Amino acid sequence: MITKLSTVFLVLLSAMSLTACVTQNYGNDKSTPLIENETSNNEIAMTRISLGLGYLKMGNTQQAKLNLEKAKGFAPNLVQVYTAFAHYYETVGEAELAIDAYEQALNINSKDADTLNNYGVFLCRQEKYAAAEQQILKAIAVPSYILVAQSYENLALCQLKAKQFNKAQTYFEKAIAHSPNSASSLYQMMRLQYAKSDYKLAQRYLYRYEKSTRRFSAEALALAFKIFKKQGENAIAKNYGNMLVKMFPYSFEAKQYILNELYRLDADKLAEEYQDSLVGDKNTTNKKRVVVLSPKVVSISEKSDLSNRGLKPIMANSVMPTAKQGVEAKEKNKAAMVSLPIHTVAQGDNLSSVALQHNVAMNSLKRWNKLRSPYILKIGDVLYLADPKLAAKH
Structure with missing residues (x-):
């Protein structure tokens, strides 16, 4: 299943324009001052964070923590120190310590949108869906935040995980409104409409997806095959099946196409979950209304239910690139993307x-x-x- 939540990684080290400290030392002649430039503590801390995250990525948790502790020693009031620690603690399975690290980061800067976004991502992983929604909406509410589309997509994916399909669609629509050519959001909407058996609408999103990107994956081609197959458009479906086999001959999807014409995709599992949700709501559909929260800035002091939340950090470093990380740790390896107009x-x-x-x-x-x-x-x-x-x- 392609259900990724975006964790924002900031490459701040090269972007920071901090003025170096100037200290005055004296040589043997005490009357002659020697002027030296000293790198700022924040810059040293950022370097240590970068090293620590690099070690963490390689699996060397001991060296990772050592460098993060040194970063904290140089800059105890730097938000990135605590978001880095939160990422470290999440990686080693210490959710409560990750929570503490996030709370410290947000106490320093309650409107750090990247931290709020990653906080929500982590909460979603912990199945704290309402709390996750609240935190990500806080990030969106920050006026200077530019990754609004990605955060709305995070909200939608989290709602899919919560089996809240109508809310998921609403947030996907918001993500696409903010970024009309976002291939990932368009693909997810195509997948959701397939799950809801609205194959015509899924087809429209497929065409928008194809227009927005010239990069295809085995998963996207397989889903396109199923969309047309469900509509009885066998010739068109076959075209997509042939593309799948030609472009990704060794992929799982290509092998399944050859074996059983993609009898069951991950999107089919999502469709079953959607049908189950309708059965569960059969007696309450007309009584319940779906409420979609709007972005609202909330004070950090409003933490009524934070004690049971898991947290996910946002990292500021020069080692890890800005990237999307999956909500599901066991997400299957996807075939390499191939450019073909x-x-x-x-x-x-x-x-x-x-x-x-x-x-x-x-x-x-x-x-x-x-x-x-x-x-x-x-x-x-x-x-x-x-x-x-x-x-x-x-």
């Missing part, structure tokens, strides 16, 4: 117009797609706009 045939298209639209030679289109005279195209056909053999090698 395509064109989905629409009404009025012909080989000449497609070649002209994408500025490629007709002979190349024929060769790449193994087309033979009289070159009849059908609506929904998928045409390669580059050599699939070359793309598959990358």
